[in-house]
Amino acid sequence: MATPLPPPPADLAPAVPGQVAPTRRPLRIGIEAQRLFRPHKHGMDIVALELIRNLQQLDQHNEYFIFVKPDEDHAxxxxxPNFHIVEVPGGPYPYWEQVLLPRAAREAGVHLLHCTSNTAPLRAGVPLVLTLHDIIYLEPLDLRRGSWYQRIGNLYRRWNVPRVMPLCERVLTVSAFEQARIVQRLPGPDxxxxxxxxxAGEQFRPITDQAALAAAKARYALPDRFIFFLANTDPKKNLRGVLQALALLKKQGQLSFQLVMLDYAETALAALLRELDxxxxxxxxxxCGYVPNQELPLIYxxxxxxxxxSLRESFGIPILEAMxxxxxxxxxxxxxxxxxAGDAALLVDPFKPETIADAILRLQNDPTERAALVARGLQRVQHFSWRETARQVRRVYEEVVEASSVPKAR
Structure with missing residues (x-):
């Protein structure tokens, strides 16, 4: 049940130059997280959820309005008290985002709207912050083999992103690599x-509870020895290259393990295996089907x-989860x-299956290298923190609202 919305206050008064500013009123911040309540959450959904949870812990001063589509996972x-969940029912995502979301934001009286999943309304009516995870859909990768859902989503992004970028006060992205690609393809103000x-979420850690590990192994019918691969039908995940690497290992008589994949359709796998003969x-x-995010640490x-x-990623959260x-x-x-990854992973050329096969053999045959990677991985992951992410994003909110409340020179 969505909480009733408190009435919006008067607009923020700009500070008067030369005077001490009064205690700042709480900001009213809107965050679009439309897929947050869906049962099966992936990538961008997890990022939005972790951001909001950490903002809840970090910020008891400002007011937040989380705009979601109704779905099953309310828990x-x-x-x-200062985080309000606003369920906005509606039709297809473009209509929800372009029509219903701006209406809900206006009714909530927010000072800014943060859209967390690559696209945003063209007429938001308030300052916009956009998380642009990637612009892969603007690049000449072969997207024709993706699912219909992915292809339609990419068409909408290709239409929306170049148009909405000039309307955004700030665009957040998730790596220096992606920042450079965005600035090159969609130049804007410095x-x-x-x-x-x-x-990576706090639940990702080494687990020593043998009973819990054994229960997960039985629950998902996991083999004794396996390599874990997170696949989906997006060509960039490179299942084709992984299968070609397995074929090389089998031909060499070196395929002594199982490949465990989550949430991948049997029919799609069979079609790709036929294509590869x-x-x-x-x-x-x-x-193994879909595994909830809280269960993933057991699989890792x-x-x-x-x-x-992968052939292309803007970040790669699973790298940190595994580490x-x-x-x-x-x-x-x-x-x-x-x-x-830094120096804490084996890096391969994803376009050359033989390099994937060689890396697998190295880690199978060299326990010293395995142990070194584990140690470096545990150290590497300490450089990343969802709390720090939330702290930086909150600062962006404050800067954007402050800039928008200062009278513009005529």
């Missing part, structure tokens, strides 16, 4: 695009290696992944 976020890193690999792949802890050889769990990581030497 994921609870209202607090300082408009700011890097705010993601992190490699049906024999199916016996080496375990499909049970895995021998975490495999993340935080003490699992050695193989990831790509492209885009943002070296920026996130």
């Amino acid at each position: 994921v976020l609870k209202a607090t 300082g408009q695009v700011q890097v705010v890193y993601n992190s 490699a049906p024999e690999l199916r016996a080496h792949i375990q499909l 802890n049970l895995a021998e290696v975490f495999l993340y050889p 935080a769990c003490g699992t050695p990581v193989i990831t790509s030497n492209t885009s943002s992944m070296p920026e996130v």
